[in-house]
Amino acid sequence: MAPKYAPSLRRRLPVLAICLEIAFLLLFIFFVQYDDSYIQDEAQSKKRKTVTAIYADFQDVHVMVFLGFGFLMSFLRRYGFSSIGFNLLVAALGVQWATLVNGFLFEFSDGKIRINMMSLVTANLCAASALISMGAVLGKTNPVQLLLMTLLEVTSFIFNHWLLTRFTKMDCVSSIMHLHVFGAYFGLMVSWALYQPGLRQRHEKEKSSADMGKFSMLGTIFLWMFWPSFNSVLIEGKAEKMNAVYSTYFSLAASAVTAFAFSVLTSKKGKMNMVYIHNASLAGGVAVGAAATVIPSPWIALTIGLTAGLISILGCWFMKPISEVAFAMQDVCGVHYVHGLPGILGVLIRIVIELATASNLQVAWNEAAFYLFALYVTLALSLVLGLLTGFLLKLNIWKPHLDRKCFDDQAFWEFPHQAVTL
């Protein structure tokens, strides 16, 4: 049935991608310009420095978004080209759209959006949120569906970010760190809407291979290594920034060790599971994100890493099989256990720290309620908008996948040579 998809993509993907690029171009022509406050106002030397000093951190985040996520998702044995390639496509489109949406909602003054280093970093973080959603539906969506999902996810996430910063007066960094929770639950809802009963018995191709495992390890390690930059890049105060770096470093170290220990413990034969270890090692970085600036001592970072690793492994081991049956929810990359639960844990930890270190308990309880409310808004919006997106993507005009064509590069890629060892 391959020829059936090929013409479909041939007509739909180029048309959609080119139309989007031209629409972006038109919006950029009328509304976007470079931030030339450098040139006009030489006196603002302080702000100038802040804006350019983050270039090295930006590159770390850039590596995470374009390389880390793509290779992390490349563990499926016949879906390596697609994982890495579609990650590039989705992220490249996502950053352009995020620049526009962010600009319109946050930096729109006298009819112009002004681009600076911060815009690029924020755009990358918003694209990361879409990549998390992509992890949940990996292999079960065609690129046309992925592009639509990216547009809707980025719009929804930035809308949520705008709601939080506008109406709850949450600071920008804390608000944007909801990207893990938002991306995960949005993706899970899309996955639920796209549920295909035929995939209930585990798909033959939905498995890893020894080769792909190493590419996936590469992506995981890049994410793991640069996570301190991810959690600190938007923070302006130097002391808070370093606090976030140190905390993320120790949390990740603890979650990596925990990952190995509990992966062996949950295995019948006492062996290690590469996918569990990937997920749990990264969970430490996610969980520490929401509270990174306020963690008062390194032992708290270690505790967060330990807990996040534990939750991630137990979730994969215990909840994943149940939720697949009970909720008919397929979560290919386990984003619920890398980004979803650890992200919620992060917000709860933030609340506990705020309560524990507060001088005025009344104010602290208000703060706590406020963080809980923000989490509630994020969860609600991600679930509802994810569900709507999922039903939209189910429409037949996007030519969704048939069961047996899932998880296969050959549906989308020309192979110059049919290597035996795919």
Add this chain to the structure above:
Amino acid sequence: MAPKYAPSLRRRLPVLAICLEIAFLLLFIFFVQYDDSYIQDEAQSKKRKTVTAIYADFQDVHVMVFLGFGFLMSFLRRYGFSSIGFNLLVAALGVQWATLVNGFLFEFSDGKIRINMMSLVTANLCAASALISMGAVLGKTNPVQLLLMTLLEVTSFIFNHWLLTRFTKMDCVSSIMHLHVFGAYFGLMVSWALYQPGLRQRHEKEKSSADMGKFSMLGTIFLWMFWPSFNSVLIEGKAEKMNAVYSTYFSLAASAVTAFAFSVLTSKKGKMNMVYIHNASLAGGVAVGAAATVIPSPWIALTIGLTAGLISILGCWFMKPISEVAFAMQDVCGVHYVHGLPGILGVLIRIVIELATASNLQVAWNEAAFYLFALYVTLALSLVLGLLTGFLLKLNIWKPHLDRKCFDDQAFWEFPHQAVTL
């Protein structure tokens, strides 16, 4: 016939490499020293800072040169060791030679060349130019030929750079950004001179494999991610530097999306071609290089990316088969469509921008003529010197490849184990 090459390499490669290293060593002894202006002149704190602040950018370029190009070229199914290994050899030799030639032509005062961070960056960029040429002859040259080509290419390119900056008073950054055009046409001429009719029908080994495609994707993504550093590293003014970063970022995002769209569109079955996507994604970075500092608005960067991606795909799809037959030109990595045409496009865009933003049109037309003249000199020199180099490399004393030994690691590498799945 393998034994025939083995002794040849055994005698020639070590002798050539060691002689070159000793020659470099002698030249370094007599002429090169570290720039100790730091120590002697503490007052130059401004310049000191500029020179050391680019270390992080230098590392990005370092990754592109030593890892990005090597892995990008590793797509051939039986030539992975050679692509990655020879890239390291050529680049390591190239940076030493480039340091010397650059030093003699540009920084030779009171009998000494003074090394600083800028020397290292420039040496890396010159080595990149040789790696581009290597892409055109990949798999059809032995390492002895590659070393000779590197020496001659680096010398020629720096000579061209010296001509441009000396006699046309072009600024250093604009001049060095001709490295794409120079490297590509130099390599194409070498490839033309080394043309082997036996390779006209596409060589069985001149194909990719699913495994190597992922390594090649890794190299592509590293090049893609760090291209903003490549285009901005030499720029001194902070506003111009950031302008180059932003422009490269948006151009690359647009060319990546364009790459996917047009790759599907040009495919008979509506599938994606990994090699086209690599080429077209990177074309956006090349095309924006020449004009990166003067691009006034982000939409122009998007337009450049779109156009470059389009030209690259159409070139690969339409021109490549024709030029192989018509001009007997084999371009293994498609450097003409990644570096050649997008590089020329970049210069033309620069001219258009200069004309469009000029306050005095007379001066602007003079500028335009001057850029066209520089492009003309670069093209002429690269074609002529590339051709001469090609004929020199054809001499039998270098024991050139026989047709059926091309594109094969086994001609050069010991395999500890003959894995079945090469």
Add this chain to the structure above:
Amino acid sequence: MAPKYAPSLRRRLPVLAICLEIAFLLLFIFFVQYDDSYIQDEAQSKKRKTVTAIYADFQDVHVMVFLGFGFLMSFLRRYGFSSIGFNLLVAALGVQWATLVNGFLFEFSDGKIRINMMSLVTANLCAASALISMGAVLGKTNPVQLLLMTLLEVTSFIFNHWLLTRFTKMDCVSSIMHLHVFGAYFGLMVSWALYQPGLRQRHEKEKSSADMGKFSMLGTIFLWMFWPSFNSVLIEGKAEKMNAVYSTYFSLAASAVTAFAFSVLTSKKGKMNMVYIHNASLAGGVAVGAAATVIPSPWIALTIGLTAGLISILGCWFMKPISEVAFAMQDVCGVHYVHGLPGILGVLIRIVIELATASNLQVAWNEAAFYLFALYVTLALSLVLGLLTGFLLKLNIWKPHLDRKCFDDQAFWEFPHQAVTL
């Protein structure tokens, strides 16, 4: 016999790892806190800057430790998951322990260890020392043994570092650069103690494959590229720092070229050996480490690179087979020829440079004796403590490997799918 190991690991590894994490956590609770001198003392702006400015260099070192070493060691055809995975486990545990030991020995004041950027960098360097030791016993130890070895190696190395800085008044950077020598000889002694006669005839699985060779090349190139950061990250003076960067850059370029030349020369068929080239390319970075700040001219860096590459290749080619028979010493990754001999060469070069550039020869001879003494202490301690560690690891309670289970991922990892092409 696989089931025999599985329960062993199941009980031992999680218990050990979790106990260690909890012990670390308790020590962190009572003794470790963030360095908040930023906040309390705004006047120390100078020191603040130094401490945060190294973040980009730290990330380079981070990449070397967590990705470079892991992938470098991944050349064995059936041991890729373990090489990369255990590297992460060992390094993540090592940095936590190194933070504690370093803190107690060097920064313990008023009952608290204060963490800053320097602590993180130093912890990474100490973990690197343990990873070097791991290279010598790769494939012949289970993760429980690796964790114990890491604890003991890190403790021993930091104890040695403390001795040198405390009693010989050696500066911190020079002392810590003994990590190569210490790690290599410690690992060799452990390997000697764990010697298994059954592995004397080269193990079938102790071989590389074409695929793994490319992952190993990836690790090598990351180490090679970021070595200038490794050698300069701890140096405070700007001029000395740049001196170290330049010297490492040129030494590495020379050793890479030398590696190719001598690899061909020592091969019977005139072919290249990937493993020799890895080792010799990196040897230039090791050898330049001890003297990086005092190298007066770039030609000396080139000479160091040439010599180190030569020693590494000749060692691998000539000494390795002999030492395996004569000393019953198995050195899987060849750490003796990457870190051991080049590290000793580095100290000797430092002595020669100190003597050659001295104004007062009497003082210089004293300096020389002092460096020799430090090297002697390092060698003696690494050999003795390595041997003790080796015998400890041989105890049956750790369930050491049987011969035929060595070098095999299947002893430790669940494979979701038994791919044919392992």
